[in-house]
Amino acid sequence: MDQSYTLVAPDGGFGYVVLIAVIINWSILGTHINCFGIIYSGFFQELKMSSANVTVLAGVSAMISAIGGFVTAPLLKFLSKRKTLLLGTFLYNCGLLGTAFSESKIIFYISQGIIVNAGYGIMYNISNTIINEYFINKRIIAIGFAQTIVAFVAFVEPQIFKWTTEWYGHRGTMIFICALSVHAFAAGMLMQPVAWHMKKVPVPRKTEMKTLLNENTEISQTPETVSADIKEKERLVTRLKNLIDMEVVKSYTLSIECLGPAISVIIDLTYLYMLPPAFRSYGWSESDVAWAFSLIALGDLFMRISLILLSKWFNNFGSSRVYIAGVMLAFITRLGFAAFDNVTVALILFTLMGVSRCILFVVLLLVISEAVGPDKYISAMGIFMMCAGCANLTLAPIIGTIRDYTDSYTIALNLITGIFGMIGITWIGKLVFRGLKNRRNIISRKKDMS
Numbered sequence: 001m002d003q004s005y006t007l008v009a010p011d012g013g014f015g016y017v018v019l020i021a022v023i024i025n026w027s028i029l030g031t032h033i034n035c036f037g038i039i040y041s042g043f044f045q046e047l048k049m050s051s052a053n054v055t056v057l058a059g060v061s062a063m064i065s066a067i068g069g070f071v072t073a074p075l076l077k078f079l080s081k082r083k084t085l086l087l088g089t090f091l092y093n094c095g096l097l098g099t100a101f102s103e104s105k106i107i108f109y110i111s112q113g114i115i116v117n118a119g120y121g122i123m124y125n126i127s128n129t130i131i132n133e134y135f136i137n138k139r140i141i142a143i144g145f146a147q148t149i150v151a152f153v154a155f156v157e158p159q160i161f162k163w164t165t166e167w168y169g170h171r172g173t174m175i176f177i178c179a180l181s182v183h184a185f186a187a188g189m190l191m192q193p194v195a196w197h198m199k200k201v202p203v204p205r206k207t208e209m210k211t212l213l214n215e216n217t218e219i220s221q222t223p224e225t226v227s228a229d230i231k232e233k234e235r236l237v238t239r240l241k242n243l244i245d246m247e248v249v250k251s252y253t254l255s256i257e258c259l260g261p262a263i264s265v266i267i268d269l270t271y272l273y274m275l276p277p278a279f280r281s282y283g284w285s286e287s288d289v290a291w292a293f294s295l296i297a298l299g300d301l302f303m304r305i306s307l308i309l310l311s312k313w314f315n316n317f318g319s320s321r322v323y324i325a326g327v328m329l330a331f332i333t334r335l336g337f338a339a340f341d342n343v344t345v346a347l348i349l350f351t352l353m354g355v356s357r358c359i360l361f362v363v364l365l366l367v368i369s370e371a372v373g374p375d376k377y378i379s380a381m382g383i384f385m386m387c388a389g390c391a392n393l394t395l396a397p398i399i400g401t402i403r404d405y406t407d408s409y410t411i412a413l414n415l416i417t418g419i420f421g422m423i424g425i426t427w428i429g430k431l432v433f434r435g436l437k438n439r440r441n442i443i444s445r446k447k448d449m450s
Contacts, residue, residue, distance in 0.1 A: 009199075026146060057112070062117075081126055088121070128365055144362070248379045335417055
């Protein structure tokens with residue numbers, strides 16, 4: 001019998017070109033978040049936007065980006081991944097250009113809140129999916145390397161945009177950002193289908209026989225069954241189910257692998273937004289606050305580099321367990337702030353907070369892939385973004401309202417700490433229950449065999 005082959009992800013080769021394209025996209029999308037205050041504060045002042053207006057804008061932006069990520073999978077029923085990515089890039093750049101020339105709140109809301117974030121959601125989903133398709137065994141190394149470069153870019157961007165704002169004003173800075181974002185079109189063109197670059201790998205004899213057996217079983221359908229299937233697919237309800245992957249929606253949406261990271265990411269961002277005014281209320285100087293955030297960035301960067309160097313260990317340990325460790329580390333570090341007043345301890349806790357933040361934002365890509373597999377990844381990423389958007393519209397305002405009602409940052413920050421603890425304990429409980437269930441199944445099988 002001739003040797004059979006199977007096609008696997010390249011784990012290199014043209015994948016490195018795709019990795020560069022993903023880094024370009026992530027860097028462009030990171031600008032939208034990391035430098036939001038620097039870039040748009042001039043627009044807020046010129047358009048006389050109140051705090052309530054900015055809050056509404058943040059809520060609209062979060063929801064639209066979540067919807068953009070969610071509709072990416074249905075769009076792929078009609079367009080290829082590259083065309084869908086270019087569509088998102090087109091929306092993102094059109095929104096930025098419209099924002100640069102907006103002279104009213106309505107135009108600003110439409111351009112920045114809707115068009116930019118619709119493109120953002122599509123670009124973010126596709127970029128994460130592409131890197132997961134091209135890299136399997138080297139996925140942690142690829143994602144860690146890409147995120148490390150993005151972290152370096154995020155480190156220098158604030159100073160660059162501060163200079164451009166001083167030299168050219170906020171509108172000139174926005175046009176400069178538009179010029180940078182246009183490079184996403186080149187990145188999109190580089191993202192060729194992974195099927196063009198798959199590697200041939202010999203199939204072991206046992207695996208080959210199992211595949212043939214499954215194929216024979218599937219072919220044994222009767223003509224009546226085939227015709228019934230065709231009629232079923234013609235129904236409107238079935239078409240809607242085909243448009244949206246209902247299997248992933250049912251199995252993944254309410255799982256801890258979806259809700260845990262979605263809530264963790266949102267409350268981590270909320271915590272960081274509250275830290276500067278909280279520290280000022282505690283009597284910290286501006287230099288102390290800046291030093292604290294520098295240590296958080298240092299811990300984040302250190303962990304991104306560690307993901308590259310310790311990729312084999314992370315593969316063996318499992319992404320879900322690493323993520324749980326990150327959630328519990330986030331819980332412990334924030335708990336430490338309430339328990340210790342020592343400066344040295346605070347510096348260590350800030351650095352560890354950066355480590356946990358890296359895990360929460362970087363490893364979640366691996367958690368999603370491990371939970372649903374590569375075929376369902378893009379649908380799962382869309383569901384995750386939708387859940388994160390809903391958490392941003394509900395949980396974050398509730399925490400903010402509690403802070404305003406109690407007039408205490410300590411209570412709000414401790415509430416976030418408690419949520420981290422609940423997520424970590426729930427996830428650990430699920431793993432323990434699953435382990436006990438698997439052990440019982442193994443014991444029962446051994447008894448049946450004996």
